[in-house]
Amino acid sequence: MSTFKTALRMALAHPLYLLIYTVFLSLLGVFIAASVSSNSSQLTDYKPCDAxxxxxxxxxxxxxxxxxxxxxxxxxxxxxxxxxxxxxxxxxxxxxxxxxxxxxxxxxxxxxxxxxxxxxxxxxxxxxxxxxxxxxxxxxxxxxxxxxxxxxxxxxxxxxxxxxxxxxxxxxxxxxxAKRAEVEIERVKVDSTAAATLESYFNFGAYAIISSVIVSVGLVLSGMNEPERVRRMDAGPIPERQRSLAVFAAAAVLTVCIWLVSSMMGVVGFAGAVAEVGVGRVCLALAATFALACTPLAVGFTLSSLGAREELLNGVGNLLGLLMTFLGGAWMPLSMMGSAVQTVAHFVPTYWVSDAINKALASDLTSAVLGDIACDLGITVLFAAAITAAGLALAHNKSRA
Structure with a gap:
């Protein structure tokens, strides 16, 4: 328990990172999603241009x-x-x-x-x-x-x-x-403003989750792996396996807290949209963002295994947050990007999370759609598992060196 508390205190020793990456970026996501909602509400029926x-x-x-x-x-x-x-x-x-x-x-x-x-x-x-x-x-x-x-x-x-x-x-x-081509206007079903607003927030909120978890978890794990601290803990009565589990538990709790704060800011900020879309659909979208949170947790663990310090963690957290949310379609729709970018997007977890969020909020929840969402979440978790395996291999090789 003392190791668990020590790890959490190390995270709380850097409150500025939690404030900027978790709270400020989530608030920024609320403002961006609110602007999307405002623009969507101004859309009117098609009217031919006159002069x-x-x-x-x-x-x-x-x-x-x-x-x-x-x-x-x-x-x-x-x-x-x-x-x-x-x-x-x-x-x-x-x-x-x-x-x-x-x-x-x-x-x-x-x-x-x-x-x-x-x-x-x-x-x-x-x-x-x-x-x-x-x-x-x-x-x-x-x-x-x-x-x-x-x-x-x-x-x-x-x-x-x-x-x-x-x-x-x-x-x-x-x-x-006088001869003109015949033109027909077809009305298609579009996503509701509420669904579009929540989708925009959850997609952008991935930036806050990714950057905050990588930096915060990375600082905790790197701090706990410092040689002097490791020597003091080795001299104590707690076995190494138990200490490792306690540190991992602290990192997991920290990840859950970051995800919860970021998610609840969107849920509370757009309570009306949540009520319109439905709690069940929103919970599915939140499950997608929670699955995504596992990836930065794995990245933070891997970076700590490489001995990354504060500057590197900040750089990687920001870079990965921007890159992954971009490829996930948070900044602009993937349909507006080239085929090469769309292909590369399949190799980042945010693409699958964005797909799951879109289906959860805007599609009819049939058994086929639920199966697609489960597949998206499974692929997202596999990204985290692969990165974690790489981190374990690096930690093992480092311990033997």
């Missing part, structure tokens, strides 16, 4: 009138705005939704029709419209792309029919521009 455009026709030709008509059929054509600098500036500066508001102004220059027909039939670059953007840059870019599309179609029509009149070219372009 308000002004067309200043200085050519007044068949092609210019056809282009104006086409833009009016695709977007909201703002009328009553004259070819005056102050009127146009006023239309662009008005706030969205105001009467007469425009996202952009198209200027069709004089001679536009003749220049377009001549350039198309000569195989030269087609003329472009002068465009002035307002505050709605995305809507303006969309309408500008549509205008460029119509000009390209008109140019193709003029080039294919060298003897056709300008009016025929305008009608052909109008007919071609």
């Amino acid at each position: 308000n455009v002004v067309v200043v026709d200085r050519d007044d030709s068949d092609l210019s009138r056809a282009l104006t008509k086409h833009l009016g059929s695709c977007f909201d054509l703002v009328t009553g705005v004259g070819d005056d600098t102050y009127d146009l500036a006023d239309a662009l500066s008005k706030s969205n939704g105001a009467k007469g508001h425009a996202d952009c102004v198209f200027f069709i220059p004089k001679g536009f029709e003749d220049d377009l027909i001549a350039a198309a039939r000569a195989g030269e670059e087609l003329p472009r419209l002068d465009v002035t953007y307002g505050s709605g840059t995305m809507a303006a870019a969309l309408s500008s792309a549509e205008a460029s599309r119509w000009i390209s179609l008109a140019g193709a029509s003029a080039a294919l029919e060298p003897v056709s009149s300008n009016g025929s070219v305008a009608k052909a372009a109008e007919h071609a521009a």
